[in-house]
Amino acid sequence: MVPITSPHWQDYELIDTGGREKLERFGKYVLARPEPQAVWKKALPEEEWSNLADAKYSRISAKNSKPHQLISSSAHKLKNSDSERGEWKKKPGMPDQWMISYDHDELHLKFRPGLTSFGHIGVFPEQAENWEWVYKALRQQGTKAPGPRVLNLFAYTGATSLAACAAGADVTHVDSVKPVITWAREIMEASGLDGIRWVVEDALKFVRREAKRENLYDGIILDPPAYGRGPEGEKWVLEESIDEIMGLCNKILKPDTGFFILSLYSMGFSSLIGENLVRTHFPNARDIEAGEFYFSDRAGRKLPLGTVVRF
Numbered sequence: 033m034v035p036i037t038s039p040h041w042q043d044y045e046l047i048d049t050g051g052r053e054k055l056e057r058f059g060k061y062v063l064a065r066p067e068p069q070a071v072w073k074k075a076l077p078e079e080e081w082s083n084l085a086d087a088k089y090s091r092i093s094a095k096n097s098k099p100h101q102l103i104s105s106s107a108h109k110l111k112n113s114d115s116e117r118g119e120w121k122k123k124p125g126m127p128d129q130w131m132i133s134y135d136h137d138e139l140h141l142k143f144r145p146g147l148t149s150f151g152h153i154g155v156f157p158e159q160a161e162n163w164e165w166v167y168k169a170l171r172q173q174g175t176k177a178p179g180p181r182v183l184n185l186f187a188y189t190g191a192t193s194l195a196a197c198a199a200g201a202d203v204t205h206v207d208s209v210k211p212v213i214t215w216a217r218e219i220m221e222a223s224g225l226d227g228i229r230w231v232v233e234d235a236l237k238f239v240r241r242e243a244k245r246e247n248l249y250d251g252i253i254l255d256p257p258a259y260g261r262g263p264e265g266e267k268w269v270l271e272e273s274i275d276e277i278m279g280l281c282n283k284i285l286k287p288d289t290g291f292f293i294l295s296l297y298s299m300g301f302s303s304l305i306g307e308n309l310v311r312t313h314f315p316n317a318r319d320i321e322a323g324e325f326y327f328s329d330r331a332g333r334k335l336p337l338g339t340v341v342r343f
Contacts, residue, residue: 034323036340038160040136046327047084049335050074055081058145058153059132064088065151067335069299075331086126089151091118117149131222134160139167141194142222144215154189154215158325158337162293163195165342166251169291170199173250178202180250183242183284185235185277186260190216190228192253192293197225201251206231206238208262234262236277243283251291252281258298270298278313287316293342303339310341317343 045057051074054067064085074081129146132155141163145153166182173180182201184193189212193205197220205228207213213230220228231238235256256277260268278294285292292314294306307322325337 034321035334036161036323036325037327038158038164040164041134041157041160043132043134044157046329046335048074048076048081048331049329049333053081054329054335055084058155059130061086061126061130063153066091069336072333075329075333085123087120087122087147089118089120089147091151118151119149120147122147134163136160136164138171139164139195139198140223141191141198141219143189143191143219144222146215155191156337158327159191159295161325162253162295162340162342163192166192166253166291166293167195167199170196170201170251181248182251182253183249184253184255185239186255186257187216187253188212188255189219191219192255193228194220194223194225196251196253197228198223202227202229204229204231204249206233206235208232208234208260208266210263232263234264234266234268236268236273236280237262237266239277239280239284243280247284248286249284249290250286251293252285253293253295254278254281255293255295270296270301274309275312278309282313285314291343292317293340295338295340297338301339303341306339306341310343314343319343 043059047055047057049070050072052066052068052070053064054070055064062084064081129144132143132145134141143155145155170180179200179202182196182203184205187193187205187207190205193203196203210232213232256270256274258270296306303322303324310317310320320343322341324339326334328334
């Protein structure tokens, strides 16, 4: 397993971790949020956390929670169930939405973070290394028309879709929640990009149909949640469905030339599990990379942020 971090951020910083919380800077705003894996003590005193944080997210009980439209199929990124919503306590002047940028070499993306009732904000900075990997892989294929076909499943707000689009790919972006698709479209337009195909559908149902039609893709990005619901109530449970969707992805990925990314955020799934899934369903895969995403805080503690397997 290779540890993987993203060193090129200017609009993101992991300031401190501990006490099952994390303190992060997104652009000019600092957020304090729960982080179950930060089981060590904080390096900074509580008073400094309070001074630095422009907004702090806290869980509230299910009976006190209010419905929220941004219930994403990418629930692994929320790390909680529908009953574990919460609320933000904001300092004066802290907006609900703002813009940040990611700029490195030829890749220039913009994002619109937003404070949701689940505590997520719509951008996952650790994935920047995947954005770079996808962008470079597609650029190496050249820019001839038509561009490579890329499928992003459980795509959420779509940063990897943007990276593929920026590299000239014909991108199909699949997520089961329409407001999330709207959010993704907004950041596509903010990034000066166009042409992504938006599909509001259950990812497993979509892939089953594509396999039946024998539609092939040059690249597949699979970012499944631990739990999720499709637009018609379809139930997704990672350990029950991951093997099937991996087998279907094998059927629709171009042999020999296609690339594949599997990201896992469930704390019970290590990169070894992801690698076993890849080797089972893609026995001819070459140059397999398996690793664990992390960011280091100012005290040098490495916070694990999910795993990835790609080839």
